[in-house]
Amino acid sequence: MISRQELKKLASHTLTDAYFVSLYLNVDPKNNPKDDWLLHFKNLSKTTPANLPAAERQQVNPDIERIEKYLYDRPSETKRGLALISCAARNFWWVYHSMVTFRNDMVIKREPYIKPLMQQIDIYQRYLIVVISGEQVRLFIAGMGMMEPVFYVTRPEVSFDRTRDGNTGDMGELRAQRKKETSERMMFKGAAAAIADIVQSEQIKRILLGGSEGARGRFKDVLPTQITVRVAGEFTVAGNAAEKEILARAIPEMRKVEEQFEKRALEELFHKISIGGGGVVGLSDVLTALQQGNIRKMYIISNATQPGMVCKRCGALTPPREHSCPYCDGEMQKAPYIFDHIIQKGIDQGVRIDMIENAPELVKAGCIGALLRY
Ligand SMILES: [Zn+2]
Structure with a gap:
């Protein structure tokens, strides 16, 4: 990633x-x-x-x-x-x-x-994955089935002066415990600062917390609100687990979160269509709206492919057709992967694009839908 x-x-x-x-x-x-x-x-x-x-x-x-x-x-x-x-x-x-x-x-x-x-x-939606234990905090960016480490911090060494603290009984134990807690808090705060930085610079909207329940709980205590609001899910994993295992645990959680977001987004789209405005589905209507610069947000089934046409002269996109360009009468060229061109054009127009994994209703409607600007 x-x-x-x-x-x-x-x-x-x-x-x-x-x-x-x-x-x-x-x-x-x-x-x-x-x-x-x-x-x-x-x-x-x-x-x-x-x-x-x-x-x-x-x-x-x-x-x-x-x-x-x-x-x-x-x-x-x-x-x-x-x-x-x-x-x-x-x-x-x-x-x-x-x-x-x-x-x-x-x-x-x-x-x-x-x-x-x-x-x-x-x-493609990316996640910041935070794996927390009392000894270290590791950060990864994950998405598209891949994950890469971006940051880690370990707990500062507790300096434990045995001659001063005395190696005798409960008092020494208690002091050692307090020092450990303090150094853990320092580490958590360092990690929280790194998270704030990464979320900002990478423009990541969703965070998953992994680790034992106890470690996650203590970590959440130090997180500022602007980070906690982005925590979309949690999962249990050993703090020192291999990356492969972390990814294996995180993937089902990411899928669950995505499904919830997608479900809500598509409900909004189909609701707008049902009340007669603000949204379109299907290649033909989406392309017309795109040509008018009228798309605010687009939803595309991520593994779908459909053929279409591109105008050689003005670059207009249309569904497969026999005739010249409806906008400029220019010659049309076949585009086997019209969604690639739609994504490109959408990005050029500043359209927000969501790739959707699993949505039978949208598949039935032609694998593509859009919320309109006006
Ligand atoms: Zn044209």
């Missing part, structure tokens, strides 16, 4: 004398029955450099070559989406495997092209 901070850092590299080759591929086996993505890469590697000034095209040859070698070796970590940024001239190489597909694209610029990654982060 990549972070916004990491992406911003990545994008801050700018060169004056060399290029970054940024490649995005849909490597989902479902869409690539015969490793078609290799072919997509081949095509992109011919067409994209052709846009560079003739004298500079050769500069990216080493990048194309090493990307090709990497892809033809069939990287074993491949999931559904692959992002790759290369600048051979600076010996720069960055790969990201995503549980979510990308639209096939190659961009060659003086800086890394990160827009598809940023969009992925913004569209």
